[in-house]
Amino acid sequence: MGRTVLKSNLIDLLAYPPPFSCWLALCSDPDATTFDTWQVLHQLIWADLRLPFGDSFFIANRNLQWSNQVSLTEHPEILTAHPHDTMHTWGDYIFSGSYRFTRADAEEGLQRLQGLGVVPRVWTDHSNFSGNLLHRASTQATPFTMDRSGHQYVNELYTLDLIRAAGVRYVWDGTLQKHVVGQDRHVTAWQWYEGRYRARNRLAMVLLDRVTRPFDKLRNQEIFSYSPAGNAQYYPHQFPDGSRLYCFPRFGSWGSGDIDGLGSLLAPAQVERLIRSQGTAVVYTHLGKRHVSRRDAATHVPEATIQALRNLAEKHHAGAVQISPTAELLDYLVLRDHIRIDGTTLHFEPDAIRFPDLAPRDLEGHSFGLRLRSRDITVMCRGTRVRTVDVEPMGDVHRLRIH
């Protein structure tokens, strides 16, 4: 049971804590969510089905065309109803009439977050918002800009320092992965180009990719999109102001990013593919948005989506699919990927971006999967012995739980 990501003489580290062999997070943007639909979604997903997804929020809503979208300004109580780990930028400043977003809005937003005690670890860009970081970004994330004559200007749209101060460490990279089910695992060029090309063209593409690989810098990256590390669920990225954060892709497609499309993204056959892949999926959607064809329908969530969510909840509660907020999944991956094994000792090491000052409390609540060939195991965190661990046999593997 379980894919191995790190092998040593006495201990193997598994990709995910048993009994789970894959991990799914929902990364929904709050566009179009009214308080009424928010209540319907909360009741179905978090209360009835007990799906431990994370959610996202707008801090403020200045959108005149979706003027009744839920935001923290009017409804801060949404934060305590179920987990919210994602800020969908500083608020909705699209279609805001004559109102123009500036850094002052972000400063106010940061104060509001701090006043509410919320620390969002994830940032997702919104539509063509002027303060976006990567997706349709209109300005570089630098505090100053310069014109061709050398004059320097304050960049009123620069807020990356405030985004980091809010606690964000993971930024959606603006891409959607729709062809490969299961990130966080190596895929071959043949697997990568599946879905992008039909069978005969795919073979030609794989061969062409291989032959031209030595000239990678000269190739069109949109066409030759395969790289051996290209299916990672997160990766470090340096922004123009020098900030280093992690970026991550989401799984889905632009056309299926609403409550109707979610039914097909999470259909039982798709969930089976994820289980077989032994990988991860950070699913892209807008829970509060309907397809326009159902704009006036009496119910917000279509039957097919309810059935898909119900099936997913069964798979999760049966131990087949791990589910968590996006930040928890990404935190887990960062911690896992910085484990070092030495004999019978598991060393948790800091990374430079999320856990530069790693301490045992950062490990609390996390579980890891191990295959043990020794009865002893010691857990160390930056040189400090961690004693609050349970090692529990589960079939032929063990689950290490830190509390």
Ligand SMILES: [Zn+2]
């Ligand atoms: Zn959005």
